[in-house]
Amino acid sequence: MLSDDAFKKIDREIAKYPADQKQSAVMAALAIAQDENGYLAQETIAAVADYLGMAPMAAFEVASFYNMYDLAPLGRYKLTVCTNLPCALSGGVDAAEYLKQKLGIAFNETTPDGLFTLKQGECLGACGDAPVLLMNNKRMCSFMTTEAIDQLLTELRADLRGQAT
Amino acid sequence: MLDIEIDGKALQVVEGSTIIDAAHQLGTYIPHFCYHKKLSIAANCRMCLVQVEKAPKPMPACATPVTNGMKVQTHSEQAVKAQKGVMEFLLINHPLDCPICDQGGECLLQDLAVGYGASASRYQEEKRVVMNKNLGPLVATDMTRCINCTRCVRFTQEIAGLMELGQAYRGEHAEIMSFIGQTVDSELSGNIIDLCPVGALTSKPFRFSARTWELARRKSVSPHDGLGSPLIVQTKHDKVMRVLPLENEEINECWLSDKDRFSYEALNSPERLTRPMLKHGGQWIEVEWQQALDYVAHAFKDIAKNHGAAALGALLSPHATLEELHLGQKLMRGLGSGNVDFRLRQSDFSQDGQGTPWLGMKIAEIGSLDRVLVVGSFLRKDHPLIAQRLRQAVKRGAQVSLVHSADDDQLLKAHAKAIVLPSQLPQLLAQVVKCAAELKGVSVDAAITALAVSEKAKAIAESLLSGTRAAIFLGNFAQQHEQAATLQALAQLLAKITGANFGFLGEAANSVGGYVANALPGADGLNAGQMLAEPRHGYLILNAEVELDSARPLQALAALKQAATVVLLSPFKLPGALDYADVLLPVSPFSETSGSFINTEGRVQSFNAVVRPLGETRPAWKVLRVLGNLLNLPGFDQDSSEQVRAEVLGAATPTPEFVTDRLANPLSDVANNVANNVAIKLDAGPNGLERVADVAIYSADVLVRRAPSLQKTRDAASPAARMNAVTLQQCGVSAGQELRVRQGEGQAQLFAVLDAGLPDGAVRIAAAHPKVAGLAAMHGAITVEAL
Numbered sequence: 021m022l023s024d025d026a027f028k029k030i031d032r033e034i035a036k037y038p039a040d041q042k043q044s045a046v047m048a049a050l051a052i053a054q055d056e057n058g059y060l061a062q063e064t065i066a067a068v069a070d071y072l073g074m075a076p077m078a079a080f081e082v083a084s085f086y087n088m089y090d091l092a093p094l095g096r097y098k099l100t101v102c103t104n105l106p107c108a109l110s111g112g113v114d115a116a117e118y119l120k121q122k123l124g125i126a127f128n129e130t131t132p133d134g135l136f137t138l139k140q141g142e143c144l145g146a147c148g149d150a151p152v153l154l155m156n157n158k159r160m161c162s163f164m165t166t167e168a169i170d171q172l173l174t175e176l177r178a179d180l181r182g183q184a185t
Numbered sequence: 186m187l188d189i190e191i192d193g194k195a196l197q198v199v200e201g202s203t204i205i206d207a208a209h210q211l212g213t214y215i216p217h218f219c220y221h222k223k224l225s226i227a228a229n230c231r232m233c234l235v236q237v238e239k240a241p242k243p244m245p246a247c248a249t250p251v252t253n254g255m256k257v258q259t260h261s262e263q264a265v266k267a268q269k270g271v272m273e274f275l276l277i278n279h280p281l282d283c284p285i286c287d288q289g290g291e292c293l294l295q296d297l298a299v300g301y302g303a304s305a306s307r308y309q310e311e312k313r314v315v316m317n318k319n320l321g322p323l324v325a326t327d328m329t330r331c332i333n334c335t336r337c338v339r340f341t342q343e344i345a346g347l348m349e350l351g352q353a354y355r356g357e358h359a360e361i362m363s364f365i366g367q368t369v370d371s372e373l374s375g376n377i378i379d380l381c382p383v384g385a386l387t388s389k390p391f392r393f394s395a396r397t398w399e400l401a402r403r404k405s406v407s408p409h410d411g412l413g414s415p416l417i418v419q420t421k422h423d424k425v426m427r428v429l430p431l432e433n434e435e436i437n438e439c440w441l442s443d444k445d446r447f448s449y450e451a452l453n454s455p456e457r458l459t460r461p462m463l464k465h466g467g468q469w470i471e472v473e474w475q476q477a478l479d480y481v482a483h484a485f486k487d488i489a490k491n492h493g494a495a496a497l498g499a500l501l502s503p504h505a506t507l508e509e510l511h512l513g514q515k516l517m518r519g520l521g522s523g524n525v526d527f528r529l530r531q532s533d534f535s536q537d538g539q540g541t542p543w544l545g546m547k548i549a550e551i552g553s554l555d556r557v558l559v560v561g562s563f564l565r566k567d568h569p570l571i572a573q574r575l576r577q578a579v580k581r582g583a584q585v586s587l588v589h590s591a592d593d594d595q596l597l598k599a600h601a602k603a604i605v606l607p608s609q610l611p612q613l614l615a616q617v618v619k620c621a622a623e624l625k626g627v628s629v630d631a632a633i634t635a636l637a638v639s640e641k642a643k644a645i646a647e648s649l650l651s652g653t654r655a656a657i658f659l660g661n662f663a664q665q666h667e668q669a670a671t672l673q674a675l676a677q678l679l680a681k682i683t684g685a686n687f688g689f690l691g692e693a694a695n696s697v698g699g700y701v702a703n704a705l706p707g708a709d710g711l712n713a714g715q716m717l718a719e720p721r722h723g724y725l726i727l728n729a730e731v732e733l734d735s736a737r738p739l740q741a742l743a744a745l746k747q748a749a750t751v752v753l754l755s756p757f758k759l760p761g762a763l764d765y766a767d768v769l770l771p772v773s774p775f776s777e778t779s780g781s782f783i784n785t786e787g788r789v790q791s792f793n794a795v796v797r798p799l800g801e802t803r804p805a806w807k808v809l810r811v812l813g814n815l816l817n818l819p820g821f822d823q824d825s826s827e828q829v830r831a832e833v834l835g836a837a838t839p840t841p842e843f844v845t846d847r848l849a850n851p852l853s854d855v856a857n858n859v860a861n862n863v864a865i866k867l868d869a870g871p872n873g874l875e876r877v878a879d880v881a882i883y884s885a886d887v888l889v890r891r892a893p894s895l896q897k898t899r900d901a902a903s904p905a906a907r908m909n910a911v912t913l914q915q916c917g918v919s920a921g922q923e924l925r926v927r928q929g930e931g932q933a934q935l936f937a938v939l940d941a942g943l944p945d946g947a948v949r950i951a952a953a954h955p956k957v958a959g960l961a962a963m964h965g966a967i968t969v970e971a972l
Contacts, residue, residue: 062365075348076364084353 021067026056030071043074046082050089054157059090087142088157095130095137097176100154101164103140106147115151115164116140122173135180136173190256204246204257205233215259216268216297218275218382219334220247223439224343230275230334232297234267235259243267265301272301275332278313279383286330288384290397294332315360320350321368322897323375323443325392331361331385337377344440345371346565346576346596361385370899372569372882375446379429379439390450390894391427395419403795404431406782407445408504408775409886411691412436412548412570413784414445418776418795425449425776425796435549436784442569443898444882444889449776451757451891458758458771459800469763474801478808481768482815484750485520488723494521498716501527501704502728503693504886505805506780507789508829510695510702512809512821513727519818523710524721527699529729530661530692530880530952530963532736534712536670541700541848544785545688546656552578556652556685557585558617558645560676561610562660564595566882566900568690572597584652586645588613589662590877591949592942601644606875606944607964611668614675616642617649621682624650629678646683655685661692661880665736667964691785693886698783701844702833720744726753727805728772730887732761738958739931754805757887761958771802774888778804779826787845789834791827874912876928877943878952878963885953904957906969907940907949915946916969923972926950929961934972 033048049068054060060083069079083089090098101107101116116138120126123136130137146152149162161172186197189207198207203226208215218230228248235246238256243264246257258264276298283289315328335352338361342348349369353362363369369377378388400419407414415431428449430441461477462469472480488496499517501510505527514525528534551557551574564572564587575585576597584600592604605613616638622629624646649655657680663672680687691697699705706712711719717731717740724745735741745751745765753759753766756774763769772778777798781791798804806826813821823829834844883889883901895901906924908916918924920939925932926948933956943949952963960967 066364075342075351076367077348077351077353077362080364081351081353085355 021063022053022056026052027071030068034072042072043078046072046074046079047086050079050083054089059093087139096135096180098137098139098156100139100141100144100157102142102144102150102152102154104143106143107150107152110147110150111165112151115153115166115169118166118169119153122169135177187251187253187255189251189254192257192259198251202251204235204237204244204249204251204255207251208246208257208259213259215246216301217247218293218297218332219336221336221339221380224336224339224380227335227339230332231271232268232275234264234271236261236264236267269301269303272298273303273307276302276306277308278329279332280312280329282330286327286384287325287387287392288330288381292384293382313357318362319368320363320386321370321374321899322894323389323447324369324378325387325389327385327387328360328362329385330383332383333359333361334382335361336380336382337361337386340373340377340380341369341371344376344573344576345373346573347371347594349374350377368899372443372565372900373440373573375443376430376440379441388427390447395421395426400426403793405775405792405795406694406790407441408694408782408888409444409448410442410568411544411693411696411785412568413694413782413788413790414441414570415790416441416445418449420796423796425452435547436788437570440570440573443895444569444885447895448889448892450893450895451888452774452776454757454891454893456757456891457799457802458755458769459802461771461801462758462769464767469769474803477768477770478811478815481750481752481770481812484752484767485723485725486816488750489520489522492722495524495709495711496722497522497725498524498711498721498723499526499704499725499727500529500713500716500729500731501525501699501726502734502887503527503529503696503699504888505695505728506775506778506826507695507698507702507783507833508780508806508826509727509809510699510704511829511833512806512813513725514702514704515820516809516813516816516818517725518707519813519820520816523707524716525704525710526706526713526716527695527704529713529731529734530665530736531669531712532665532667532714532962532964533669533671534714536673537705537712539673541697542659542664542673542689543691543697543787543845543848544658546686546786548574548784548786551575551656552581554578554652554654554656554686555583556649556655557583558588558649558655558657558676558679558685559585559690560588560614560657560659560672561663561666562587562589562658562690563591563593563662563879564660564690565593566879567661567692569882571690584648586648588617588645589660590944590947591879591940594942600648601641603639603641603645604942604944606947607662607666607877608875609944610663610666611671611675612636613639613642614672614679617646618675618679618682620646621650621679625682627682629682649679649683649685655683657683657685657687659689661690664689664692665878665963689785694782694784697785697787697844697848698781701783701847717741717744720747722748723750724748724752726751726755726762726766728755728887730759730761730890732958733884733890733953733955734886737962738952739929739961742958754808755887756802757891759887760955770808771800772805772808773798773802777802778806780804780806781826781830783844787843787848789842789844791830791842874916874946874948874967874969876960876962876964876967877947877949879949880953881951884951904935904951904954905938906935907938907943908947908969909941909943909945910939911945912943912947913937913939916971918969918971925970925972926960926967927970928965928967931959931961933957933959937969 029052030049033045037044066076069076127140151164217233219227228245233246234243236258237244317326405416405418414437417429417431419427432439460471517525579597586601732742751766752768753762754770754772779793883895
């Protein structure tokens, strides 16, 4: 389910809270689990809940509430485009439309080659950089004009080829 | 105390009260959905908005603490406007399906919509639809109707002890669900049906069978566990349609266990016996009452004449009413036989005459205990609502310790747990006694002081001594234990040393009543164990499936099969009895007779019949009375069950209806008890494997075994041979493998299941199930081999 390494990381998070409040580490623990497995399967959530001594449903509430947790398998690169108001006014929706057309998929879909998954996201807290998108929950991409998007896609594909050779 | 004015009426409330508490104190109704007096405050439905003076906006009454001098308007223009606004939002996504909704007529949303809803909706857009969930065989869902009040979530979390339901996703997509694909398996799950203010969670067995306004409501009392929950039985056309809790803060609060709630299905079972039957030349024929009763009277008279009255025996059920138990023992004694017993699952009777096993305190006082030791109890399954009270006590800081042979999750944070083999239980308890005695500086028996004390025993003793209000309870497992008397003596001694209350968690509805009615063997009589070990010629059985309800099923069956006459009084055509009985007399279940139960706290609860007896069924007390007349016995001329009751309890109805003064468990004799029991019996048990037997919650009595919906739950799963990893390995078997289990003369074929909560060497096999009726006894040595 999860590697020893992941549990070690979770232990570090648990250590930040009082001993009888292990479940405070649930968000961090779920993030660690997702980093390892790519998404949160039901069994993964149950394993995390069990490790933290909480009901599986309580962990599932958290996992289903926040949209950076993924409950189903994704493509290699998850692109989350912010479509909240400030981004939308500065071309966020256009960026999403361009990505849809470019990748040939709609929101919440994955390209047939399993490379890209497109998601609609909430405010990323960088309205000044609009339009913004987030790659794999970790990398923030600002000013995503069509050129910037093309460049990102090319870079990611090249990156992958680089890894393959 | 704080001064508050609600709608112009001034009152004082205690500090920490909320506005809704204050309003209830005044009798003012504030509309609400998510608020419930027994659950935490969520304040998420917003229906209880009220106007508070100097507050800029309406405040939720359920979550706003009263401050001194607060002035609240619950029905002012601002308040009502806010409430109407909330109602409009609640109705946006709520389907307009009241005519086909089971909640119709008893729906909080429907009721409040009359007061606060508009006649037409302004909402033109698409309504949200939520997929239904399968929560198991008891609770039906229509999740689109859900208004997300989260009462059910808070119930599973706070009262039932495990958060089986939750609110997943968010915003408009938020929905109540169980963890994907799982059912709600709590033994208290039915309460979420009562809690749901709309028709999202309804009763699966009751679904679409009647409308609330067609039902007559009658009070009754649960015939199952020792708690004796008061019930509202709802009937239509002389048929029990549904059972709901009758609120009593001192017994069940506002809850009901699923066993009490859904066992009514058995009352309408096709297995009901509706006419007296006689076995004639191996064939069962239906006969008139007169003929059947004459036959019984003659048969009993013949046996008494030819073999002596001691050749007769009566095995009564602890689920029978006080009146039935009284007349049953009176009949036997009238015939000259002292062989009467109702403690069918007990196997150690050496404590007889030492008082009555009762709780030793009020049920309501359990919540105020701060130190508790429960010995030998499958707490949650045997006593769902007492477990719930202990769970609340733990939340308030009480320490509950458990001594048992199986580490089932009781869904409460136990302070210390000692899980040992059944044969080691007395030893372990003795260790606790030793430790407590040392801490208190009291001297105890040499057999006890010789023991080495384990860490766990020490922790338990220290916990018991550190509190101010402690109690020690013996559960069903301890009462059914082969050394029940030793356990009792040790627990009593421990109670005496620690100053704790001593009591028993009563197994059945009338576990106390049987003692009060003296349905016990006299000085010359045989107890339930002896009656089956030394077969009689004639048996009178009331409301029991002896081959399942007895401590030694094989022996019981053999004794009944060899008997010349077995008379069974039962509401059901019991499959085993069709083989060994000679007469079947259809008698009323609790819903069709008047009677009384005395619950584990010694509270007498009398009830009336809620429906007419089915077919030719007659109340058992009447049948026994007529039998008494036919046998020309004196003292069988009662006209009503009240007269029978008066014979037992005295003419005046005790007020309040407690008989606790009759139930003493004298702590003064403790020293003798210990001397007599402990020194001899503190030795180790059999080498090799030992059986641990629980009586599964839904096979505990004749009624629940025939309730189809309860039988579909996970708790009703067929028995398996449960062992921990060490034991499995020791036996050379693996989990999932089919095994042959041998015990005494008998055997059974069961699947092996891994259960980490068992001590090494224990094989846990549930009792009271036809599949394991071939095993010799509920305890003792057992062998396991792979098939």
